[in-house]
Amino acid sequence: MTDNKRRVAIIGGGITGLAAAYHLQQQVERQGLQIEIVIIEASHRFGGYIQTVNENGYQIEKGPDSFTDHKGTIAQLASELGLAEQLVKSRDDRKYVAVNEDLYAVPKGVQFGIPTEITPFMTSDLVSWSGKARATLDFLLPQGKLEGDQSLGIWMRKRLGGEVVENIAEPLLSGIYNGDIDQLSLEAVLPFLPEYKTNSKGLMSSVRAYTRAPDFVNNYLQSFSFLGGLSTLVDALIQQLSDIKLKNGVRVSSIKKMDDQLMLSLNNQSSIKVDGVMIAASHKIAETFFLEKEIFEDLQSMPLNTVATISMIFDVNQISPDFKGTDFYISRNSDVSITSATFMSRKWEHITPKDKELIKVYIGRTGDEAIVELSDRDIEKVVLQDLHKLIGLKGMPEKVIISRHKKSMPQYIVGHTKSVENVKRKLHEHYPTIRLAGNSYDGISLPKCIAQAQISAEELLKEME
Ligand SMILES: Cc1cc2nc3c(=O)[nH]c(=O)nc-3n(C[C@H](O)[C@H](O)[C@H](O)COP(=O)(O)OP(=O)(O)OC[C@H]3O[C@@H](n4cnc5c(N)ncnc54)[C@H](O)[C@@H]3O)c2cc1C
Missing domain, CATH: 3.50.50.60 (FAD/NAD(P)-binding domain)
Known part of the structure; x- marks a missing residue:
């Protein structure tokens, strides 16, 4: 210098x-x-x-695997770097939540863990009739003042009732934060709320208004990555x-x-x-x-939570044809250790040979971080048990890659x-x-x-x- x-x-x-x-x-x-x-x-x-492994026709992301580009930040950077042609969109299909070991489809229109479309929510099996009735109180309850910060979980429970929070909001938001929804900040996780709340009737309407805005629809509803990861x-x-x-x-x-x-x-x-x-x-x-x-x-x-990702490769015929989605999340009312799983090869068709499935599983969350300290063999055993139980997966994986990310998820x-x-x-x-x-x-x-x-x-x- x-x-x-x-x-x-x-x-x-x-x-x-x-x-x-x-x-x-x-x-x-x-x-x-x-x-x-x-x-x-x-x-x-x-x-x-960020760590992509491209090996023998497989593409495995050990850490993050995709992004939703609300403000077009990465699209702009990619275009400056000459990567615009390499951006790829995921093929998202249904998402599910496991409650007591059974998988239920997440109703269409759920954003930030909050239902925004009334018909799919009312016809969903994920929440009981009494849970749905309680959630509709959100339209009637006084708006209340949103001054200062407060617990996201407590605020959501007040508006939507406990069942919607436990079966929808918490599992889906845990998929992003791997944390305890009752500790999370409303202001930091849903910063747009005060602006939309003033013009809407309740939490569901506020989130609906925000997520119908054109920039959200164009950029947020899709996940992106690059051809090479x-x-x-x-x-x-x-x-x-x-x-x-x-x-x-x-x-x-x-x-x-x-x-x-x-x-x-x-x-x-x-x-x-x-x-x-x-x-x-x-x-x-x-x-x-x-x-x-x-x-x-x-x-x-x-807190900084500790998680691990487990990428497993199977033959397509080891997976039950009954499970048609791309992702599932786990409600705390379930007796399983994993926190979420994504069928990566269904979202990104270029990352495996056609006859293979690549499933990426997460473990570790507030109150259950010790699981990440288990040996690779024990982690593999726990994950396979859960996958057998939840999606009827048969046999052993052809390959397993475990990545531990200690103190990686800020809460x-x-x-x-x-x-x-x-x-x-x-x-x-x-x-x-x-x-x-x-x-x-x-x-x-x-x-x-x-x-x-x-x-x-x-x-x-x-x-x-
Ligand atoms: C498992 C996992 C999955 C995720 N999935 C997604 C996803 O799908 N989509 C998404 O948008 N986000 C995702 N995230 C979040 C996102 O990946 C991270 O927030 C982001 O990568 C953080 O980048 P960073 O550069 O700020 O930090 P880091 O990636 O942590 O980089 C910090 C760097 O600083 C270096 N460093 C540390 N100490 C020192 C020192 N003393 N001197 C010099 N260097 C030092 C480290 O070695 C490291 O390379 C995920 C995060 C994790 C952990």
């Missing part, structure tokens, strides 16, 4: 760090700024949780980072002020002086960098938005040229991580002007 240039370090080479680097590089070029950028990544591989995006970003120094296999251990710069100490006993920093790793990692422990205290109680608990605001404010007071982005803060999905990376990159450059 030359000494007359200012330097920015990005800590973490997952999708957030890479997207931030790409955006910074673009801005530096466009504005003719004298800034050098370095990404420091602890592992030997870039991409973080999600690692395609990671590889394309890395290829574009021609002006950026990529340092991997080395971990940042602390950040301190040094004169008017920042000193990053690395675990290989070296250090690097920079003018700006983007921390694109979780809050639990970020807090270890600083001596000022008060900066992250508002997020200290935010946006009540008060999350305010806590993030406080952490960012305190960090700014101590270190004006450090920014945070990633799944601990303003959204866990891939598009939201990328959007945060772009916003934080802009803010950082502005601060460094």
Whole structure:
């Protein structure tokens, strides 16, 4: 690095760090700024949780496998990177919920775990008649004030009753957050609600109004990936980072002020002086960098759940023809250990040979994280038992890939938005040229991580002007 240039370090080479680097590089070029950028990544591989394995005609995603692109964030990035032609849409079919070991189809129109179409809901077997009658009270109950944050589960129970929450909302939302719905923040999970609530009669009508908006219908109802899997995006970003120094296999251990710069100490006993920093790793990692422990205290109680994905390959004829869907989720009233399963090969026909089924199963959620610590053999046994019980699967898989993701799922608990605001404010007071982005803060999905990376990159450059 030359000494007359200012330097920015990005800590973490997952999708957030890479997207931030790409955006910074673009801005530096466009504005003719004298800034050098370095990404420091602890592992030997870039991409973080994104890890696609393409092997022997199979495509297996060990972490995330698809995205819904509400605001077109990834579509835009893909087009800039020349990947627009490689975007693929999933072929979603019916989703099911297991209640007491029986699978029931999720009624058409359920969004964010909330029914939005009355006829499919009223004719569904997933909720009893008394449960349905209770849910319709939502149209009559006073709207109530939505001031401040509150528990998503408690709010939903008040509006829709316990059965809809237990059999629909909780299993489907757990599929995203793997958490306890009663701890989750209404404000963080359904941020659009206050705006729509004022014009609607109840929770179901509010969600219906929001999910009928054209940008939602066009971008949110479909899942996307890339022909070569999600690692395609990671590889394309890395290829574009021609002006950026990529340092991997080395971990940042602390950040301190040094004169008017920042000193990053690395675990290989070296250090690097920079003018700006983007921390694109979780809050639990970020807090270890600083001596000022008060900066992250508002997020200290935010749990990070541990999950594992188990990808199993079967012959098509091992699967009962009775199960026609693509996904199923598990209600807490069921005596099974898995939390959800997706028939990946039904959603994405290019990822297996035609006569094979690839099923991706999740285990681990609040209160049952110990399961992830079982040996591979025991995990496989538990998963197979559950699949036999639920979908009548026969025999053993041809191949199994288990990926453990420890402390990977941030739980946006009540008060999350305010806590993030406080952490960012305190960090700014101590270190004006450090920014945070990633799944601990303003959204866990891939598009939201990328959007945060772009916003934080802009803010950082502005601060460094
Ligand atoms: C199992 C699983 C499935 C998911 N499925 C989906 C899905 O289908 N769709 C979707 O939209 N989202 C999904 N998500 C969420 C999404 O994948 C994540 O929110 C997103 O990938 C986070 O990216 P990130 O770059 O912020 O963090 P990470 O991917 O965690 O990257 C952070 C990087 O920082 C590095 N690092 C850590 N400490 C240091 C240090 N001290 N110094 C330097 N580097 C460091 C790490 O090695 C890592 O590479 C899923 C998440 C998980 C765990």
